[in-house]
Amino acid sequence: MAQDFKIMAEAILQAIGGAENVENLTHCMTRLRFILKDESKADDEKVKNINGVMGLVKQGGQYQIIVGNNVAAAYAAILKMGVAGGAVTNESGKPKEKLTLKKIGTNILDAIIGTMSPLIPAIIGGSMIKLLAMLLEMTGLLSIEGSTYNILNTIGDASFFFLPLLVAVSASKKFGSNTYLAMAIAGLMVHPVFMEWMAKAAEGATVTFAMIPMTSVKYTYTIIPAIVMTWLLKYIENYVDKITPVVTKNFLKPMLILLVAAPIAILLVGPAGVWLGTAISNGVFFIHDKLGWLAVAIVGALWPLLVMTGMHRVFTPTIVQTIADTGVEGMVMPSEIGANLSLGGVSLAVAFKTKNRELRQTALAAASSAIIAGITEPALYGVTVRLKRPMIASVITGFVAGAVAGMAGLASHSMAAPGLFTSVQFIDRDNPMTIAWVAIVMILSIVLSFVLTLVIGFEDLPVEEENLEEIPRNQVAQTVSIKSPVSGKVKKLSEVADEVFSKEVLGKGFAVVPNDGKIVSPITGTVTAVFPTKHAIGITSEKGLEVLVHIGIDTVTLEGKGFTSNIKMGDKISQGTPMVEADLALIEAAGLATDTIVVVTNSAEYANFTLLDKDEVSEGEVILDVEK
Helix, strand or coil: CCCCHHHHHHHHHHHCCCHHHEEEEEECCCEEEEEECCHHHCCHHHHHCCCCCCEEEEECCEEEEECHHHHHHHHHHHHCCCCCECCCECCCCCECCCCCHHHHHHHHHHHHHHHHHHHHHHHHHHHHHHHHHHHHHHCCCCCCCCHHHHHHHHHHHHHHHCHHHHHHHHHHHHHCCCHHHHHHHHHHHCCHHHHHHHHHHHCCCCCEECCEECCCCCCCCCCHHHHHHHHHHHHHHHHHHHHCCHHHHHHHHHHHHHHHHHHHHHHHHHHHHHHHHHHHHHHHHHHHHHHCHHHHHHHHHHHHHHHHHCHHHHHHHHHHHHHHHHCCECCHHHHHHHHHHHHHHHHHHHHHHCCCHHHHHHHHHHHHHHHHHCCCHHHHHHHHHHHCCHHHHHHHHHHHHHHHHHHHCCCECCCCCCCCCCHHHHCECCECHHHHHHHHHHHHHHHHHHHHHHHHCCCCCCCCCCCHHHCCHHHCCCEEEEECCCCEEEECHHHCCCHHHHCCCCCEEEEEEECCCEEECCCCEEEEEECCCCCEEEEECCCCCEEEEEECCCHHHHCCCCEEECCCCCCEECCCCEEEEECHHHHHHCCCCCCEEEEECCHHHCCEEEECCCCEECCCCEEEEEEC
16 A cells, blocks of 8 residues: 555654644655754654654754655655755754753764774774783783783784874764874874873973973873864864965964964863863762672663663773773673673574564574674664563663672673673683683573573564465575675674664665775666765666665765766666765765665565675675575
């Protein structure tokens, strides 16, 4: 039955508090983006249950309702009901927002999370190498006095020691500041000569800059000073750009920016940022000291819920800072052992009990991912959220396992997601019993969550009967190969920093971090959708495969800047036909990710999706096989 968009529009408006509660409405390729006058009037659950609504995301002051390919029709239907449409923008081209304490807090968290998330691989890699050096020393293979041990330890420590530089690079992309000027200022903070003067100040010597006394601060291993300074740098750049004559911009502008920014960094922002970072870490230590094992248990119980809302990323700076300061983190990371493995145990129980073949396959894959690698999103979204009641088993297990981990005093040397392969991060060289305690917590998490899931039970998904006799033999197994639209680094959808794609709301697929901005068609077919901002294209093959190519994350906010389209609606195109030229530098300068995502929007019509095991892919190379 065809979707009645008038009924859908009426239901959406009723669920969000009526047309009078809408300040503005825009849309992208898949989402209706509302700015609501009072978000508390919106009934989230009612919105999610509307026929045609695929999901809901609240982000950046926008109430985003996901409706997929029908977004334009839904948007038009809502406009007919008197809602104000079109972009209400400020100078940056992004929607205006009233400045409230809630929005300030949201923006601060978004800045910290957006800056730290890209750094996690370097931080995990470094901490695991330091852990490897420790394990080799514990087994007697390396001497703590030897050069190999010390060089290996230094390799692992480099990402922490030069953390301000890594933060400056990531934050410059987030805020749109000049990356190299941001690095220059962060580099000053860890320059050997500057650090030498800071050491003298710590010993009581008077150190001044332009006759202003300086506070002794150690910036290595710190996060907040570089984030704040890189954010301020954008405003300093804009101000200096306005006051410098055109003929002098090449040399005078960067000089003035550094002369203004560097003193602010070392006299004001740096000391304040270190103080704030220390206060946050001390706050975590205080909670842990006062509550002890109970703090670990509480975080363990709440962890799956935090992951669902994305709030778990808030802990990243604290974990990094704590490991940098003390070498270990003993509250958040130990709580994750029970939380992660409980989702694996829950999934195993579901696979054991369900009669639904598709759910059993999903649950087994999710269990393997959670238990072996500590990757819990497949179990969380594919099993517990889907079935609801198993979430209770996970929460209870997370509390119990967290309590045991807290009582055992487990602490992590890394921030790798706890799982079977990464459990070595909890081994303490001075306490060999930690090996036994880690094993106990892991086994307890799996067994308890498994049993609780069977006891609590769940409403099984109905088994759909298949009448294979009615299916023509030549259609039983029909494979279509989708090729990469661009050369670059391959990502699984679960790794994409946008819940609509990472949770496969729109369908299954893959992403590529592009090496260049030339985007070609991944399949042969007809162009069925070209979004006005040119960042997203829909293509349908002759056999009905519907593919969405989405260039960048949240690039709709650029309003078409940086995109040149070579196609239009109705065009017949072949695989490899150039579709869009994207200015990747401009996208990154706006603080946006360039991930190019390919999604099969009618995934429900296909039985199997095989993403080929490749880290890098070339344009036109087969990357995904889809089977009927």
